[in-house]
Every structure is written in structure tokens, then in C-alpha cells.
Amino acid sequence: MAKSEPDQTQLIPEETPETVPVLVPLALPAPYDYLVPEGADVRPGSFVVAPLGPLKYVAAVWRRPEGAAAPNIPRSKLRALVDVLDDVPPLPEISLDFAEWVADYTLTPPGMVLRMMMSASAAFQPPPPRYGVRLAGPPPERMTPARTRVLDAAGNGLIWVKSLLAEAAGVSPGVIDGLVDAGTLVAEPLPDTIARELDPSLLRAELSDEQRRAAEQLLDNTRDGFAVSLLDGVTGSGKTEVYFEAIAQALSDGKQALVMIPEIALTAAFLTRCEERFGARPAEWHSGLTQSARGRTWRAVAEGKAQLVVGARSALFLPFPNLGLIVVDEEHDQAYKQEDRVSYQARDMAVVRGHLGKCPVVLSSATPSIESLVNAEQGRYRHIPLRARYKAAGLPDLKAIDMRKSPPERGSWLSPVLTEAMAETLARGEQALLFLNRRGYAPLTLCRKCGYRFECPNCSAWMVEHRFRHRLECHHCGKFAPIPDECPSCGAEESLVACGPGVERIAEEVEALFPEARRAILSSDLTPRIADLRETLREIEDREVDIVIGTQLVAKGHHFPGLALVGVVDADLGLAQGDPRAAERTFQLLSQVTGRAGREAIAGRGLLQTYMPEHPVLQALVAGDRDAFYAQEIEARREAGMPPFGRLASLLISGSDRAAAESYARSLARAAPPAETIEVLGPAEAPLSVVRGRYRYRILVKAPREADIQAYLRLWMADAPKARGSIRLSIDIDPYNFL
Template sequence: METAPVTVPVLLPLALPAPYDYLVPDGARVEPGQFVVVPLGPVHYIAAVWRRPEGEEPPKIARKKLREIVEILDDVPKLPTVSLDFADWVSNYTLTSPGMVLRMMMSARSAFEPPAPRYGVRLSGPPPERMTPARARVLEAAKNGLSWVKSSLAEAAGVSPSVIDGLVDAGTLVAEPLPDWHAMPLDLARKRATLNPEQTEAATELLKHTGGGFAVSLLDGVTGSGKTEVYFEAIAQCLERGQQALVLLPEIALTGQFLARCEERFGARPAEWHSGVSPSMRGRVWRAVAENKAKLVAGARSALFLPFPDLGLIVVDEEHDQAYKQEDRVAYQARDMAVVRGHLGHCPVVLSSATPSIESLVNADQGRYRHIRLGTRYKAASLPAIQTVDMRKNPPERRHWLSPVLIEEMAATLERGEQVLLFLNRRGYAPVTLCRKCGFRFECPNCSAWLVEHRFRHRLECHHCGKFMPIPHECPSCGAEESLVACGPGVERIAEEVAEHFPEARRVLLSSDLTPSISELRETLREIEEREVDIIIGTQLVAKGHHFPGLALVGVVDADLGLAQGDPRAAERTFQLLSQVTGRAGRDAIKGRGLIQTYMPEHPVIAALVAGDRDTFLDREIAARRDAGLPPFGRLAAILVTAGSREAAEAYAREVARAAPEAEKIQVLGPAEAPLSVIRGRYRFRLLVKATREADLQTYLRVWLAQAPKAKGDIRLTVDIDPYSFL
């Protein structure tokens, strides 16, 4: 009698609805979380052995109909049980296939390949005959005598890798093999920063709730209050227990300063995880995390999906930041998923911000989170004085964008030897370019958006699909020469105006599209910190938690830019952004000041910033959300229908809407054409689902979409639970 075949469910990193069953090779044994190679059609995939739902029996399938596991990857660390739990939870909550969540957990391809040999450099020989400032910084960074990865040493010293190569050629640095995972040991006995009484009290309170077991603490402190040093105490406590700690950061630009502060506090840098890390290093970090060798990890939102076997603390820095929301493939909010990961893994979570999200504040008010406040700046530094510049009364010169009031204050600040920051949250030179003869405007051929002029790169570019073209010499519509004019300002245009007013000042422009590499961005930030720059002009990149000791004045060029949006979070986001950017000023001994150019000084957001009255503004926003049943007092889900033709997208969206079941606590709005009606050549229609807090939104959506007509041809339907973008 033939014995029943031994099968296991295997989850492939593909958009499939469930795991598939595969035959286990004779004599082999596999466990959930183990990586294997399996066939699907003619292709072999690396996949993960999964678990059957509790009580479910293996399917009775004849052996000849089963396909067998090709290879068991015994040398690859398996996913811990909590990672399987987390993947299933995220899949169920976001209504995406579990395979796509697994794909995020397997995002380091080189982790599944034999590691290639690595070489590092170590200080060994005499100083070079020719010494430069860059070489001196390398020698200072390498003086501990430990081996460094070349790229890490270059970054730590703020130099290019060629400087390292030159020192190797000179015999000052010697190259030597490195182990598979190379990290300097953390020094937990290292002297910590001296905390002031308020910080000490906050740290004591925080440690009560991060000593083990799940708890969420909201660390709410004004800009420059020393929140990082406070949660460093919780990290030290976690590491002393021998567990792993994860710090999530919203932007790659932040990791440079954070790594340096970690090194100062713990004697070594944490492992990094973000898009700027090389593929080979991502594989090594992935393995080091899975093998419990990487004890401290700093990374972007995707670091949450690393296979931590013993995670003892999660810190979400700048927890309010919109960058924590991922909108493509698996749509998730990393701050919220960090809380879920902490709950599943029984580990504490710290949410840190100077401008906490309304969701986190309401959770704290309702007792779900512990609320820990820091109300004063470190070393008794004062908060910047904020004033408005009413652009109706103090307009700039024609075809200029800086008010005389702001220019005068900039001149006085520079005269004192202090730094100035100008903020405008708009990349490029101008948002629109048109022909003054015929009125023609350059529109993206793939999107319902204007092409943005990037004069420094001599091209027009779409910020949605990436389409670009050289700036022409004549109008493509009427053929007129020298007729094209830029309308409105971007940061490049502001930089041009600053150069006109202050030609002798040392200037730098910080914008994501003008920064070619992370190392160059971090070098620019170092130059600002060391006062090698007088005027910084930047987009929201400059608002992200940087510490610029010499910065005295922040000028907001257009404070009204984020307020005119059909977005329930527009006022909250604008308040957070302007609070953060003005909070860069006066963080050390220098007295700080913020000047906000606006045509609406009476707007509640602007008035609250000037008055320094955050609580009144937030109370008003919270009350408005409560009255409207919007998050966090209600729930939202967005359904986006896209197609190659407008007619197909609209017709299918209406069919989907008609299939929506009646529900007492759930309302379906739309479909309506999206504000950005075309992106990358695809037409877009949106439906918004609004539900009460207690409604089972996921079950409702599953039932609805199961009975809705299936999308055909090039029509696509995507679901975003808890949407953050309404474009």
C-alpha cells in the first residue's frame, strides 16, 4: 500500500493568493520558515516553507500530481516564527497576497547566495608624505586600528573612496580580508551624554516601559530637546539584555548623523538598512540580523521586515513623518506596523517626535500609549521666535520671491557670522514653463501634470513618471524663439535669487533630485554642521531632524503651499513640516528665529506656529476629525482603478461601486476621477470607503471584491487601507 506523500505548504514571493503544497524529498525534513527552491511552471524560485492554518489537514493529492522541493537551503538562516506571524498579519490587514509580504522579507537577494570574499582597510603604515584635509579626516577616523569596510571609512571621514585608495597606495592603510559579517563591537560601558533633570526624568519613565514585554511609549519633545539621548538609554537597556534593537528613520539623509551619534554613545556604528546600501552589504546585514549577530540596526521602513530572532526594542524616530507610508505593492504604514511587530514579538516600542501624529496623540490620550514629554531644549537653548511676513503688505520685487523683510533679516544674520536656511517644498526651478506668445504649457505626455523646469540640469521633467526632455529654444506650438518663461518658484529659482542678493555668501542647495549619492549628501551635511556654508536652500530634506549648530534664521518662502489641498491631513502635515523646519534654528548657543512668508497669516496653522500654541491647534484638529468620523476616530480605505483608457477605467470603477454591499456602518464614496487623473499613461478613478472605528472593514472589502466583476485586459484594481495620499 502506497504511503501518503509528505507535503508542506510553500509560500512563493509572488502575488499568489496562498501557499502551494510541495512534496518533501524522501528522507528530508523541513520546518516552517526554512528556505527552499521549488519549481513553478518552468522557473525555479527561492521560497519559504509556511504553516497550515490550525486544524487544517494536508490535502489528499496523488503523489504523481505533486511537484517536489528541488533544494533545501540549509545554509540560509530560516525566518523566525514571529516573522511568519507578522507576514500573515500584514497580508490580512492590507488585503495583499502573503507572497508579496514575503518578497519584502527576502529583499536581499545576495543573502541566499554564498557570500563573496570581502576586504577591508586598517591603519598600519606611516602618514603619507602629502597630507590633505581629506586624508587627515581618514586617519582620524581609522586611528582605532580596527579594520574598516572601505565605503564605511570613506563615509565616516566624509571623503570619496578614491582618498582611501590613495592611502592604500601610499602604504598608510593596508588591505586585509574581512569576516562574512564585520561590525565593531558595541561598548555598553561607554560614558553616556550628561542628561539634564528633565531628560533624566523622561529616561527613567521610559525605562519603566521598555524593560521587556509589549508596551508603546510616545516620546514627545520639542525640537532640540534631546529625545535621541533619552531613547538611547532604552537601547542600552535592550542591548544589555543581549537582545536586538531596531531604530527606524524616515530618510536616508538622517542616518549619517544618527550613525555618528550611535558611535559616540556606543563606540560603534549600527548596521544600516536602506536603499543606499549595496546589494552585497544588504545580504550580509540580512544574514547578520537573522543570525543574531547584528545587535543594533538603523534603517528605513523596510528594516521592519528583517528576520530578527530576538528583537527587544523598536524605536520609530520622527514617527509623524509621511515617508513611513508605503503606497506601492504592499501599502502599509510602518509606524503602525512597528506597533504590530512589537505586539507579536512581545517587545516594547518607542515612538519619538517633536510633532507627533494625531493618531499617536489620541492613542496616548486614551491610555493605549504612555505619553512622555520633553518641554525644553537641551542646554537651556531657547525655541526660535516665529514671525510672519505678510506678503500682501511686504511683497517681493517683480519676478522675485523673497520679501524685503526676509532679505534684510538674512543680511543681518550673515553679518553676525550665523547661518541662514531658506525652505521651499518644491523641487526644480519652476513648476510650469509656458510660451508668452501663444500660452502653450509643457505637459507630461504620460501624466496629467506639468513638466517641471530643472534649469541646473537643462531639462523639463515630470515628477510622477520621470519623463524628461531638454529645454527647447523655441515654442513647440507656435515656433516662437526666446518666448519660453518660467512661472512660479522652485528651490533652484530661489537659489538664483539668493546668489543675486548675496553673491559672496557660501551657498548650498539641498534637494533629493540634485544629490547624486548618499556619501555626497552626508558630506554636504557635514559642511553645514562645520559652518563651511552660509546659506542653505532646500526642500523638505532639510526639515528632517538635522542638527545645524550655527543656524540662526529659517525663512519659509511659501508657507501656504501645503494648505490648499483636499486632504484631511493637510493642516496637520503643514504644521508638522513648518514646526520641524523652523525648529532647525537656534539649537545651540545661538538665538534662533523663523520668518514665514504667507498670504494667509490668519490661517489657524500659521497663527498656531507664531503663538507657539501647538496644543490648541491640535485640539481643534482632533475635534474636527472626531466630528467628521475621520481617522483615528473612523477608518478609511481607498480603491484605485487604473486602465489604459479613461472609458475603461471609469466603466469598471462604476461596476465595482454597484457591487458594494449595503452596510450600516460603512459608506462608499465615488467613483470619481482622481485629482491626478493620468499617471504613466494610465487613467485613474478612485473610490473611498469610510467606516466607523468598530466596523470590520477588511471583511467587508473581501466580500465586496469577491462578488465584484473581475478586472479584464489592462484594468488594475488596488486597495490601500488607511490611505495617506488622496491624489
């Protein structure tokens, strides 16, 4: 938000004494006071241009603590605001409340939370006119196949965005420009598609008896202001149609609604479902939008014109003036945890936003987080279960393949039991999915002659082989290099061997086993563009693919009508982590991915390749005994005093010099105040000890649930040695990542 023009700070007449606190979107501890230009009208939430040092920043007028007076600072030391952005909707009061709460809870400078609320830079500039093209004139004298496709696509008479028309016709933008020059297409202002009016009474779905009862419970719980409902339904039970009823009620009441989803690849299908249900496409918000689109959406939300927003976790920080419902879909998903700059759990912050704004919150999942289940058991949330699939579809039949008894052939990774099931599935004209939560071709490449292993030069991690892209890559820092022809250590040729499988290697094995089958790989490495990923998902849904090989992308809410078999290549993968949530995450992930099978008339099967079939997670999955797994895991957490029965905070120390980082970590730990109920564990070298050339040490703070861990950390940091030089300290309240 910085502006680098020379400072043109206005002179303030002596008769204009007003000063206001202004929060700049930087990591600063508090607002700064500025003089208000004569005749300017500002209030808390107004956006202004404030000088700070040699730069100018778009910032927000803040408010003083209740009862606090303006500081007694000589006028000569105060700078004046450069401009007041009267044309930008101000932040509503609730956004200021929310920013202060989040900053206080996460121990983050409030300016960094404001920065998230101002993440659409285009919103603070005059919106440029937007033009599209419409078919209006006769065809040009010279026609080509490309021009014919454009005229066919534009024949519906609608106004098209140039890029979308080019994409629909499969042509370059230059073809569109040529038709405009010929007068066949004419430029016209684009209609506002973000703030189209939704109809809550349109096309209500035919709900099952169980869905209807759940919808009635949900509506009862969302009528009287703040309340949290846990919509807990098996995969394919129709949870979306149930909470659509709550959205319809909010829209009927003249309120705005927000639906948060964990994966932006899901937005296209979800937006289509919303359009079918409410007659118009809702606004979307995620990192895949252009800055211009983000700016228009931000303004539409702030002006109350965007009735329904579907977005990623950052959508929670949009300036809703009239929010009447928050839905967190797939509320268990780890993607709701942000770890950069401001560390927060969006699911938990959604509950806070609902409480501050007296707005109901719906948490929806087939595999709820243990935190949410415990809150439901203790009466904080209302538990609304859905135990049957929609239209009487059956849950998939799950079986474990003991790899000790049915191992794959040498050099292969798929058990004969699984490949036989795949052959039977394909013979029936049905689809199969193979799941392995590991990108690339192989997680490790080594020299069979001298034993050399390819490590990342910047991280304590192996370089992952990506054979389809002909390179080795670090998944932590992004460092990559071409795959060499010889060992860089001993110079031996043709000695490099890939160890272990990734999805690319599984795809190679599938191609050899089923050469006639149509295959698709769903991995963020191979489908980095959202448009490509959505096209692949469409092909799967339309049965243009026989076998899907995918990472966790395939586990998140997709509906594949023809999918009959899910094979989990390595069901043990997530269980070998030193993470207190490892069992829960593995259970959730495998439940979600196997739940993609048999969602309509086709009977579903799930086969889990494992070397530990006796593990409680796999036993619970195969037996379909979800409640027993959760009960056991909840009791283990209770006995250990781990969340949600206790609290954790992580202090991560990093530096470019190992000795300096370790020394600071030890001095920081020695400065911890003594406390009877709070434990300070460490420092210890982080499991991933080096990332991007920085050496990492971790201190873990463990406290009872009722402890004010933030107050303890503030007291600690007030007297702790300051990080200097290359040393950095980051604090994460309620950590999810322990690497």
C-alpha cells in the same frame, strides 16, 4: 528570487510521503504543497528552492492553519523541492505571525509580504570572502601625490575597504591596485563590522532633570513586555538621548533593538551618535546599501548577531529572532507610509510587531501624528512629554510676514522683511536657511506669446523646469526633455517664461542678493547620491555654508549648530490641498523646519511668508500654541468621522483606456454590498487623473472605527467584476495619498 536554470526536480522515493506548504514570494493567494526530498530537514521558516512553472524560486516553508490537515492531492501531481538552504537562517516564528497579520490587514497576498522579508537576495547565496587592504610594505620606488595621499590615509594600520580608502584619499581605485601590485598594500580578510559588540554602559550622556524623568518613565514602560510610549518633545529637547537609555536597557537584557528613521540621509549622523554612545557602529538597513551589504546585514540580524539596527521602514521586516525594543523616530513622518505593492503604515505596523512579539515600542516626535496623540489621550499609549530644549536653549521666535503688506519686488520671491533679516544674520556670522517644498527652478513653463504650457505627455501634470540641469521633468513619471529654444506650438523664440519658484530659482535670487555668501541647495534632484547629501550636511554643520536653500530634506532631524534664521518662502503651499491631513502635515512640516534654528547658544528666528496669516495653522505656529491647534484639529476629525475616529480605504482603478477604466470603476462601485454604517464614495476621477499614461479613478470607503472594513472589502471583492486587460485595481487600507 527566480532561477531560470532547467528544472532538475528530484524524484521522491515512495517511502518519503512528507509534504510541506511552501510560500513563494509572488502575488499568489496561498502556499503550495511540495514533496520534501529524502533526508531533508525542514520546518516552518526554512528556506528552500521550489520549482514553479519553468522557473525555480527561493521560497519559505510555511505552516498550515491550526488543525488543518495536508490536502489530499495525488503524489503524481506534486512537485518536489529542488533544494533546502540549510546554511540560511530560517525565519523565526514571529516573522511568520507578522507576515500573516500584515497580509490579512492590508488585503495583500502573503507572498508579497514574504517578498519584503526576503529583499536581500545576497543573503540566500553563500557569502563570498571579503578582503581589504592594509599598509604593510615599504613605499614604492615611484611616488606620486596620489600615492602619498593613500599612504597617509592608510597610515593608521587599519584594514581598509578599497573603495573607502580611495574615497578617503581622493584617488581612483586604480591607484590602490597599483600599490597592491607594488607590495606596499597587502590584501587581508575584512573583519565583520556589522556584528560588532555594543557596550550599553558606555558614555552615558548627562541628562537634564526633565530628560531623566522622561527616561525613568520610558524604562518603567519598557520593562514588562509590550507597551507603547509616545515620547513627545519639542525640537532640540534631546529625545534621542532619552530613548538611548531604553536601547541600553534592551541590549543589557541581551535583546536586539531596532531604530527606524524616515530619511536615509539621516543615518550617517545617527550612526555616529550611536557609535559614540555604545562604542561601536550599529548595523544599518536602507535602499542605499549594496546588495552584498544588505545580505550580510540580513544574516547578522537573523543570527542574532546584529544587536542594534538603524534603518528605513523596510527594516521592520528583517528576521529579528530576539527583538526587545522598537523605536520609531519622527513617527509623524509621511515617509513611513509605503504605497507600492504592499501598502502599509510602518509606524502602525511597528506597534503590531511589538504586540505580536511582546516587545515595547517607542514613538518619538516633536510634532506627533494625531493618531498617536489620540491613542495617548485614550490611554492606549503612555504620553511622555519633553517641553524644554536641552541645555536651556530657547525655542525660535516665529513671525508671519504678510505678503500683501510686504510684497517682494517684481520678479522676486523674497520679501524685503526676510532679506533684511538674512543680511543681519550673515553680518553676525550666523547661518540662514530658506525653505521651499518645491523642487526645480519653476513648477510651470509657458509661452508668453500663445499661452502654450508644457505638460507631461504621460501624466496630467506640468513639466517642472530644472534650469541647473537644462531640462523639463515630470515629477510623477520621470519623463524629461531638454528646454527648447522656441515654443513648440507657435515657434516663437525667446518667448518661454518660468512661472512660480522652486528652490533653484530661490538660489538664483539669493546669489544676486548675497553674492559673497556661501550657498548650498538641499534637494533630492541636485544631491541624488547619499554620499553627496551627507557631505553637504557635514559642510553645513561645520559652518562651511552661510545660506541653505532646501526642500523638506532640511526638516528631518538635522542639527545645525550655527543656524539662526529660518525663512519659509511659501508657508501656504501645503494648505491648498484637498487632503484631510493637509493642516496637520503643514503644521508638522513648518514646526520641524523652523525648529532647526537656535538649537544651541544662538537665538533662533523663523519668518513665514504667507498670504493667509489668519489661517489657524499659521496662527498656532506664530503663537507657539501647539496644543490649541491639535485640540481644534482633533475635534474636527471627530466631528467628520475621519481617522483616527473613523476608517478609510481607497480603491484606485487605472487603465490605459479612459472609457474602459471609468466603466470598470462604475461597475465595481455598483457591486458594493449595502451596509448601514459604511459609505462608498465615488467613483470619481482622481485629482491626478493620468499617471504614466494610465487613467485613474478612485473609490473611497468610509467606515466607523469599530467596523471591520477588511471583511467588508473581502465580501465586496468576492462578487465584484474582475479587472481584465489593462485595468488594474489597488486597495489601500488607511490611505495617506489622495491625488
